[in-house]
Amino acid sequence: MTVDFRRVWLADAISQLGTRMTFLAAPLVAVLSLHASAFEVALVRAFESLGALLFGLLAGAWVDRLRCRPVLLVTDLGRFLVLLSIPAAALVGVLSLGHLYVVMFVVGSLSIWFDIAHQSYLPRLLPADQLVSANAKLSANTSVAALAGASGGGFLVQLLTAPLVFTADALSFLWSAAWIRSIRHREPGPPKRPDRHLGREILEGLRFVVRQPLLRAIAGNTATFVLWQSAHSAVTVVFLVREIGLSAGAIGLLGTIGLVGALLSAAASGRLTARFGQARALVAAAVALGPGYVVSAFTTPGWGLVWFVASTAIASFGIVLLGVTEMTCRQLVCPPELLGRVNATMEFTMWAVMPVGAILGGGLATWLGLRETILVAGVGACFAALWLVFSPMRRLRDFPAA
Template sequence: MDFRRLWLADAVSQLGTRMTFLAAPLLAVLSLNASTFEVALVRTCESLGYLLIGLVAGAWVDRVRCRPVLLTTDYGRAVLMLTVPAAALFGVLTLWQLYVVMFAVGVLTVFFDVAHQSYLPRLLPADKLVDANAKLAANASVAALTGAGAGGFLVQLLTAPFVFVLDALSMVWSALWVRSIKHREPPVPRVPDRHLGREIREGVRFVARHPLLRPIALNTATVVLCQSAGMGVSIVFLVRDIGLSAGVIGVLGVIGLVGALLASALTRRLVAWLGQVRALLLGAACIGPAFLAQAFTTPGWGLTWWVASGFVASFCIVLTNIVMATVRQTVCPPALLGRVNATMELTVFGVVPMGSLLGGVLGTVLGTRATLLSTGAVACLGVIWLVTAPAARRTEIVGAAG
């Protein structure tokens, strides 16, 4: 019952976040006349928090109960989101305000995400984690499907700033469901002679020395760097090079992200059939070629490249994310889980601002299509970190958190 409440909290919150993920760059392009580099900066600000404080957040979350962190960050993000439509209503919205709001929301999201991932093993036994992670991934998939399409149409209907109101309401929804969870975590025991730097090093060292977490982190960093560079120019590419409207971009996202929903439903069977490690390798091997296919998109029937790319990439990203989350929740001692989660998330979101900036620079110098082509080609190399690791010869994860 408590997991159901957490699942319901996550479901609508994910939907609001996905709509804003599309609305923020569209707001910059359509309402604030941002350049390619300025649009990339919106993505950079949104993800910069992980790079700056991700490891600190992980160490801090290991010291406290997770539920109050989830509540505080939900309410805080809701208030921040409402400042965008308020400024737009009075005609004073600027790119700089958008940058500041997205940065502040991103910082709170760092704490929310680390606490959310650390909270799940406190609610459920280890043998329920794959199924629970798959259900949470299904939330993200459904949100991506409906949020991408709804976000595009709502931008046209309400204008981009007012989509932020819906995201704020989704954060309040999340907080109300988290408040209804009856399970109460015991207080985290105080450890004498605590030292934040030492605690951070313990989490980083665990990942660096683990035979599977280390190659997963390196693969993720490579792929996400290229993905974020491509995404930094994708809206500009579709609007200015291909000539699409916000609504059509939303429809393309809905069609392509069907793969994410399918992966949420099939991952448990794939893991049972292939084993966790082989399922991870399969997904990781296909992500790079899917990104590369985006560069071949043209108007008309050439949009098929974008749709097919979105389908395959979304399927494989969700598959690998479910397996990766289960791996670290399984192999990591509970006292280290917040720090390990933060370290692993740093390889995802910590490189996003660098990738977004890289995409902005490459898009300005080379053009958007050449940027998609080059970043997709490099993303194909990310799987090398996994296939060359000795742990890749296994089929199942050995050892449980203790």
């Protein structure tokens, strides 16, 4: 791997850690500091993903027109400044649910620009034969961050209170920006088409995904799974606090133990794809995800917490393996000039259903109860893999190159 990739990797590593802390801290702020209902907590997740619904496709078209590095820098610095407003408001006693919703919306909007530029940047830095390894290393960042962030975030919430944990996340984006700025590689500007039109360019990305059978199946699987995953995650913290009676530190510790599966998956993904094939690994990971979420519904106090740990371990192993293979598929089958728009379209299928899933989770929790909502969401997630099982993906070993 090149020196510049190592800088991208370092930028990503600490940024992921801060993001995972906020992923836990945001609903805990709503539950513990602002005494929000289950539905109001679900709206925290909904507002975070709403920005992608509004700006995702637009961001993809612009990323194909721009150099990726400046986009990464601007979005990192923007998130640094916005997140600092949470601890600042808490310190002077004016933090509200409305403020939290606005911050999560702005951070989510900047994150979709960052994510699309980040995914499109990697093929500009590395040759195609290094993409699986590079994606696995970046997934390892996510896994380590999930482990450290879950436990560290939980204990920091108890030590500092939930709003002050946002300071750590803000500083992580400043760290990321410093490493991105140090990258020496300067990508050439994308060629300017004389007839370019933003709406037409967005449609080109959408058409490519719809007409490409592998990407179409992945998009359907992603949308279905993330819909039910969002419903599940929207109520999980409330369930663990109010029905199981766990503290913030205990929730973090449980998440850390379970997320060992993600770390193992990141370490093994290269060997698994080499032995069984990229496409086969992707389908197997998708099939395993739904049952992993179902078993969390059996969580009870005491030894019954083993169900939650097992659920997190199975789901995290599958999510990382799925993410590595899915990203590699995008980068291989898509022409370079379309990659930003294709990434945006694929991300749009995920982010667009997140607010719907979060609101669905909050509504089901109000109607059915927390445990019942977790079970329904897990069963719903099982159906996502059918998109891949009944697609050309099941007949492939590896992905074809564009």
